[in-house]
Amino acid sequence: MRQAEDELTSLEEEGLLRRLRSLNPGDAPFLLLDGRRIINFSSNDYLGLARDEELVAAAQEAAARFGAGSGSSRLICGSLSPHHELEETIAAWKNTEAALSFSNGYAAAVGTLTSILRRGDVVILDKLSHACLIDGARLSEATLRVFPHNNLDKLEQLLARAREKLPAGARVLVVTESIFSMDGDRAPLAELVSIVERHGALLLVDEAHAVGVMGMRGEGLVAELGVQEGVTFQMGTLGKAVGSAGGYLAAERRWIDLILNNARSFIFSTAPPPAQVAASQRGLEIIASARGRRLRDRLWENIALFSRIRDQKSQSSILPVVIGENEAALRAAENLLKAGFLAPAVRFPSVPRGSARLRITLSAAHDEDQISALHARLQTLP
Ligand SMILES: *Cc1c(COP(=O)(O)O)cnc(C)c1O
Numbered sequence: 561m562r563q564a565e566d567e568l569t570s571l572e573e574e575g576l577l578r579r580l581r582s583l584n585p586g587d588a589p590f591l592l593l594d595g596r597r598i599i600n601f602s603s604n605d606y607l608g609l610a611r612d613e614e615l616v617a618a619a620q621e622a623a624a625r626f627g628a629g630s631g632s633s634r635l636i637c638g639s640l641s642p643h644h645e646l647e648e649t650i651a652a653w654k655n656t657e658a659a660l661s662f663s664n665g666y667a668a669a670v671g672t673l674t675s676i677l678r679r680g681d682v683v684i685l686d687k688l689s690h691a692c693l694i695d696g697a698r699l700s701e702a703t704l705r706v707f708p709h710n711n712l713d714k715l716e717q718l719l720a721r722a723r724e725k726l727p728a729g730a731r732v733l734v735v736t737e738s739i740f741s742m743d744g745d746r747a748p749l750a751e752l753v754s755i756v757e758r759h760g761a762l763l764l765v766d767e768a769h770a771v772g773v774m775g776m777r778g779e780g781l782v783a784e785l786g787v788q789e790g791v792t793f794q795m796g797t798l799g800k801a802v803g804s805a806g807g808y809l810a811a812e813r814r815w816i817d818l819i820l821n822n823a824r825s826f827i828f829s830t831a832p833p834p835a836q837v838a839a840s841q842r843g844l845e846i847i848a849s850a851r852g853r854r855l856r857d858r859l860w861e862n863i864a865l866f867s868r869i870r871d872q873k874s875q876s877s878i879l880p881v882v883i884g885e886n887e888a889a890l891r892a893a894e895n896l897l898k899a900g901f902l903a904p905a906v907r908f909p910s911v912p913r914g915s916a917r918l919r920i921t922l923s924a925a926h927d928e929d930q931i932s933a934l935h936a937r938l939q940t941l942p
Pocket of ligand 1: 664766796
């Protein structure tokens with residue numbers, strides 16, 4: 561039998577061993593590590609809402625009123641009024657007929673893909689799609705095809721080929737992200753929508769890193785580009801810019817009804833706790849408000865500053881510094897940490913082999929001095 565120790569040793573030898581680090585939050589963007597204050601450049605809390613007092617108060621009130629736990633899955637007796645209110649808020653904000661919330665984005669992706677796809681269907685994913693999308697596609701047992709990152713010619717070929725031998729009634733679904741989680745670049749959504757429409761396929765867009773950051777009311781890139789009509793499934797997480805935790809799917813009512821009947825990650829899992837749901841609700845309200853707009857403006861000022869001083873084009877709050885080898889990326893991260901900056905090395909399988917990187921993320925909570933200091937330190941890396 562394979563020994564766990566041997567597997568751990570080989571991970572260590574490849575520079576792929578991961579370890580947990582115990583951290584304490586300070587005021588955003590600070591963290592406390594072994595009592596030392598460091599500046600966090602790795603969080604997805606892009607607007608600094610995770611520690612916001614309004615979100616914390618909403619969570620406290622909901623816990624006091626509804627209890628710490630939901631008691632069961634949504635379909636048994638766990639469907640409390642905060643869950644319904646959150647889903648109405650998401651649907652109104654995304655301008656869709658309905659929405660369904662999940663415990664996290666991972667569960668939303670797996671639940672959605674396995675609910676709408678079955679054997680005989682075809683699912684076509686961008687090569688850099690997040691693990692939860694890949695896992696959902698695999699679990700669905702649909703035929704899985706991958707197109708090179710943002711390569712629409714290849715996508716078009718795959719769509720044409722899929723149609724040739726598709727059984728009657730079978731579905732073809734294209735899956736992509738609006739902002740890619742490890743590269744921070746954008747999908748060419750307008751072109752993608754028209755290709756998908758031309759081929760009569762369905763489209764799922766994961767907006768995990770665009771929500772809160774893009775769109776007039778922080779709805780994401782789909783809304784910013786005005787292509788909602790062409791996106792069948794708008795999926796995302798409430799655990800990044802929204803500052804809480806949870807996942808959602810926004811779509812037409814018939815799809816939502818189907819998914820809530822089929823999604824095993826929804827049906828066989830306890831409903832998210834009221835405190836989490838209430839914090840998400842408050843986070844979304846802030847994101848859609850004038851205050852949300854101001855936070856977004858701050859964030860984009862920071863992004864503009866970082867891309868100017870580093871002469872690096874940026875399309876989002878994710879700014880990767882690609883290093884290559886695992887060991888070199890680990891050393892670079894260690895070097896930054898010594899200087900008081902947290903930007904851990906991201907390695908395979910989060911990114912392709914040979915492209916280990918520091919995944920720098922900016923937030924509205926950073927200031928100019930912190931960003932300049934990070935840049936200066938990055939300049940000194942070997
Ligand atoms: C983080 C992430 C998810 C998962 O969301 P969680 O709420 O953290 O489970 C899904 N898709 C993408 C692109 C992500 O970056």
